[in-house]
Amino acid sequence: MSRRDDLKTLLYDCISEHGLETNTEIHVEDETPLMGSGSPLNSIGLVIVVTNFESQINETFGAQVILASEQAMSLKRSPFRSVEALSEYADQLLPAESS
Amino acid sequence: MPLQWLLDRFQACPRDDAVIWRDAVTTYGELLRQIDAAHEFLSAQQVAAGESVMLDADFSPTAVALLIASLQQRLLVVPVASHVVADRQDLARIAECSRRFHVSDSGSYEAEHYPHRLGHQFLRKLRDAASPGLILFSSGSTGRPKAAVHDFDCLVAKFKTPRHKQRLVTFLLFDHIGGFNTMMYGLANQGCLITLEARDPDTVCRAIEQHRAEVLPTSPTFLTLLLMSGRLDQYDLSSLKVINYSTEVMPESTLSQLNARFPGVTFRQSYGLSEVGILRSQSRANDSVWIRVGGEDYQTRVVAGLLHIKARSSMVGYLNAPSPFDQDGWLNTQDEVEVDGQWFRFRGRQSDIINVGGEKVYPAEVESVLFEVENIADATVMKEPHPILGNIVVALVRLQHEEDMKNVASRIRKHCFSKLPAYKVPVKVLLDDGQRVTERFKKKRQD
Numbered sequence: 001m002s003r004r005d006d007l008k009t010l011l012y013d014c015i016s017e018h019g020l021e022t023n024t025e026i027h028v029e030d031e032t033p034l035m036g037s038g039s040p041l042n043s044i045g046l047v048i049v050v051t052n053f054e055s056q057i058n059e060t061f062g063a064q065v066i067l068a069s070e071q072a073m074s075l076k077r078s079p080f081r082s083v084e085a086l087s088e089y090a091d092q093l094l095p096a097e098s099s
Numbered sequence: 100m101p102l103q104w105l106l107d108r109f110q111a112c113p114r115d116d117a118v119i120w121r122d123a124v125t126t127y128g129e130l131l132r133q134i135d136a137a138h139e140f141l142s143a144q145q146v147a148a149g150e151s152v153m154l155d156a157d158f159s160p161t162a163v164a165l166l167i168a169s170l171q172q173r174l175l176v177v178p179v180a181s182h183v184v185a186d187r188q189d190l191a192r193i194a195e196c197s198r199r200f201h202v203s204d205s206g207s208y209e210a211e212h213y214p215h216r217l218g219h220q221f222l223r224k225l226r227d228a229a230s231p232g233l234i235l236f237s238s239g240s241t242g243r244p245k246a247a248v249h250d251f252d253c254l255v256a257k258f259k260t261p262r263h264k265q266r267l268v269t270f271l272l273f274d275h276i277g278g279f280n281t282m283m284y285g286l287a288n289q290g291c292l293i294t295l296e297a298r299d300p301d302t303v304c305r306a307i308e309q310h311r312a313e314v315l316p317t318s319p320t321f322l323t324l325l326l327m328s329g330r331l332d333q334y335d336l337s338s339l340k341v342i343n344y345s346t347e348v349m350p351e352s353t354l355s356q357l358n359a360r361f362p363g364v365t366f367r368q369s370y371g372l373s374e375v376g377i378l379r380s381q382s383r384a385n386d387s388v389w390i391r392v393g394g395e396d397y398q399t400r401v402v403a404g405l406l407h408i409k410a411r412s413s414m415v416g417y418l419n420a421p422s423p424f425d426q427d428g429w430l431n432t433q434d435e436v437e438v439d440g441q442w443f444r445f446r447g448r449q450s451d452i453i454n455v456g457g458e459k460v461y462p463a464e465v466e467s468v469l470f471e472v473e474n475i476a477d478a479t480v481m482k483e484p485h486p487i488l489g490n491i492v493v494a495l496v497r498l499q500h501e502e503d504m505k506n507v508a509s510r511i512r513k514h515c516f517s518k519l520p521a522y523k524v525p526v527k528v529l530l531d532d533g534q535r536v537t538e539r540f541k542k543k544r545q546d
Contacts, residue, residue, distance in 0.1 A: 021512040022521075043456060044521040047487055048512070051526050070486050 008087040035080040116291040118160040125160035137168035148173040149226025153199040158294040175232035180272040246418040258287040267314040280377040300328035311338040319349040345369040348463035352470040375410040389442040453482040494525035
């Protein structure tokens, strides 16, 4: 599995964790938007999932990545447009793989 | 001479306990002799009426005597609690102190000179009117301490009305308006001040047990620490009749636990500020956080959800900040209140309120829900800037026993989502390093 796949798995875990916390079933796929209409998450849900995802990444990869930033918000193509896109964005923020 | 009425009351009960300091009793007769000795010290120092002097002390009988003597000699007194870490030089400069008096461990007075002279109009005004003054520094948990100048006669007038004679613990500090209030209330009613060498649960409980304290004026944060300590069963606290809590919003869940642990004790919330003094207050019920405040010297009104107070005992003004009063003498307390007829419920200081995506979150309300979660010993809710929501809610928690923080966060959020609207749920849950309580036993919500 590539690092991007690992990241995607982490993100899926964070989303399902949020489902458990809110006692709701959240169904997402790779192309499901995380923001706006069509997203199963409200704004607080998004922030909780992204914050959790961020801390999981930093713990797993020993990094100091910040996902929710002015920079992320101002990108032409929002990294929050889908599960796939956020995983990809996280992968880009992490230092290049050495192995 | 100012305060003669107070000394007359002392003279009427010379054998009664006045102050208990390091477990030794000083009677009112002895306190009167110490006040005479303090007058002699001030004469020997050649202190002139209207001088600003710092009194670096605690509630020892010698310090109380010097405070009373200084006010009788119409000095402008700046109390500073001896164990509080503060830059004395800086405070002396702001309050234009010509000297600092300190009570040594053996109880003798020591003096240090400062080069400052009265320049500020408020201080000169008091001196020219031959009025004793009291200058209280705000605790400065946010920003620089502000010096509130009081005309002592206005501040002390309400204590002339006789009330209950009680044995009170001086938990609130010597330089705090609440500590001053405890001291004046106790002495004016021929009660006994039970002083503390430290303010941890064991020391406080031991003092209550040993000296049969009836009243404990304290803060919600200390009461939470007391519940957490697990030490309550070790002491006989049956003498306690009243627990007065002030200065912060009390979490409802803590109040109900306290009621269960202290049956028969009256819980009373009080409300006061360095700028106006302590208002008389009444709680709606023992387990209620709704209170009625006021008294003959105070008027209240609510403007845009914020409590405003107009008081006869209002300070003259700040020495180092613009006046917080409007032209009619009203003070905006910045405290948000809910109103139900004559009853108020304090929601929090406006500066502590967290704006999450345009919605208001009151830290105390979230903390109260956090206390319901298993394994949570203490919780402090703060804000953190966030690019999406403006701010997010962050919870700092202390645990009763070790647990994986991921589990803790998950359990906390699960409980919060079932009890609170989503925007009030903590986004981040962090382990508290134990440094979130100020030396005045208030929660630190800002760094």
